[in-house]
Structure formats: structure tokens, C-alpha cells
Amino acid sequence: MLVVRTRARRARRAGRGGARAVTSRFPAPVLHALTAAGWYEGVRLPERELRARLRSWGDPAAYFPPPVTAVLREFGGMTVHQYGPGADMSRMPFRIDPGAGLHADRSLRAYGARYGPDLVPVGEYDLGRGRLAMDAEGAVHLFWGDLWKVADSFDGALVALVEGRRPRRLDPAAPAPLPPGEPADEARARDLARHRAVRGGPLGAVDVVLREFELGWPAFPVFADPDPLANVGAGCLIVDRRNGLVTQMPALPADRVLDMYRAWYPAR
Template identity: 30%
Template sequence: MQPESRQRWSAETDKVLRDAGWRPGRKVSTVEWERTLADHGGFRIHPAAREFLAEFGGLEVGARGPGRTMAKLAFRLDPVAAEWDDEIFEVLSDEAGTYLFPIGEADRRNSYLGMAADGKVYIGMDTVSLFAADAEEALEKLVEGIQ
């Protein structure tokens, strides 16, 4: 994550995330998510996903409509959305060439969001693609509708 003194994202993204409950310095426990996903799917959280979820986990943005280069996608940053879909995440991880930990879902559960240990964010359900190089870019793309 980038230092708070720098602009992390656009004013629009900042407003949408704040309206969803995010604040600078926000910190929520990831223990229950980690336990649930380990018990029901054998998911192993890595530090990048833990750090992301501690700051953004539980946020939900329902805005849809036209974006800058694609439609804005509603999204929910709740890793338990993938609780019973460990097999899907195994396939997505294989396709991505790296282990992906679920961080949420987008487009009304039509796509999962997964994070690699290096912080890259992937999106997919039947196939996977690299969505963003880091969490800040992923959030901005989701909020503003950027492909």
C-alpha cells in the first residue's frame, strides 16, 4: 500500500470508498474470514491479501452504469463469497500461474476477485485475467469503470 501522504486514487474513488465505509487507517479483523475459508475450502491467506482485507474487507459498492472505458461493476470485498468455490479458485490460480486468495466478487457474483501474493488482482469465473497491478489500481478500476 502506498503512503497516506500521496494521492492513492481519484477524488471519485475516494468518495465512493468513503461512502461505503472506508476511512484512512481503517483496520478490521480478518480472523473469521481466514478461519472460514481455511475450514471450508483449504484457502491459505497470504500477507498481501490479509493487508488488503484488513483495510478494505467488508466494503460493498452497488454503483453500476457507464464508466470511463467500460461499465462500472458493483462489487463486494468479502472473501467468504468464495467459501464453497475452492475448485474454481484452483482453476483460476492455475490459469493465472500463481496462487490466488479470494478477496471478493464483482458484477453480482459473475466474477470473483482474487489477489496474488505479489498484490496483483485478478478477475474471473470461468477464465481469469490480470485486472490490476495492485490494490489501489483495482479499486479505482472497479469504482470508475476502467478496463
């Protein structure tokens, strides 16, 4: 990625100018992985560049709490490429980029309403199959089929992710109340899904395919690139016939996704 290369160039320049700061902030294997991704102690995005990236990563009016802003200033754009066994589970790649999780914002808000903290997307996990998010206190969560607590701090999350430590699954509370809205028929559902999914560009979805179930319509994106690996982690949308709510769902088998949605917003 461009940002990673930029970080790497800064690191090389810092190395030419003098020895880089030695840190005990992370265990040696974690520090090695972060250094390979272009991070080093003391690296920070300049304020103007950070603000420009925040605008490019999402809605200019979006609110990034101070702990999230601090993380993006230091780690924004970093990608850790890794595979293999970990302490409790396989180690998977992850990327710190709020834009990668923006299309999951409705799901994150739904989880936030259920568990208490408002969640802000900060990146992706497992090639887009999971979304990393933070709350205003700095705790890191993983939306990966269900909501998981990774760590109470971002540094702790980096250690857990690099070392392959299993996050803690949060037990769902009572089903969320159905938000108000206008009922949707299939034609309106298609329009809502297309407006949400079809963004343009060579890598974006070009259309959606709807499949009906009792609460509405799952909408699966259709991509111009026929290679299925090119669109790993795309997931699907669900348009609720009762209120027109459009919810981003994770990249899981269709039956699992429908069961999740039924648990979130059951028929009444």
C-alpha cells in the same frame, strides 16, 4: 451489510473526534465511492476481529498471503454499490469478502495452475457473476467467465473497478492435465454435487439437477426461493465422469459453460 455499517459508525466517530485524514491515495471520484462504502484513510480491523473473520470466511487452515491479509484488514466487508457508464465499460457493484468466492476455489486453482500464480478469493463482482482474487504478489484478478487481470495492486484495482476500466483478458495456455481420481457414474456424481452445493440455511441450495454431456454432468442448484433474482450468480458445478472432479463454473449460459470445460479438460 453489518461490516459496512460498522465501518460507517467508526467513520462517524472519527469525524466527531477530529478531522479525518485527507489522502491523495485515490482520485477524488474513487475516494468518494470508497468513503460512501464506509472506508477512510487509517481504518483497520483489530487483529482479533480480523482473525475471527478469516476463520469465518473459509477453512481455518486456509492460507492468506500477507498482501491478501493486509487488504482484508483494511477493506474486508466493504461493499461498493454502483451502476452506470465508466471509462471503458459499465461500472458494476463489488464486495470485498473472501467467503463470497470460496465456492469458486477449484476454478481459481485451475486457472492458477494454468497461468502460474496461486489465486486466493477476496470477493465478488457484478452481483456474484464474477469473483475477485489475488495472488501472493498482490495482483488482482477477476474470474468472470474467463480470467482477467484487473491491476498489479489492490489500490490500482479499486481505481479500475470504480472508474469502470476494462480488465485485460488472459489468454489460456495449453489445456490442464486431468487430475487423478476415481471414475464417477451418475449416482456418484449426484452425491458429489449435492455434498458440494447443498449447504443448508434459508438461502442455500436444497438440491441439484443433473444434465449429462460427454465428459460428465453439469449440476445446477435448486433453491427454495422461487424468485430467480434471489439466486443470481449461483453458476453450476460440473462433475467429471473420468475422475469425479467437481469444478465450480461461472453463471453463464449452459452451452458456454460446457465449451469452457471442454477447453480446460478436453477428451483424450
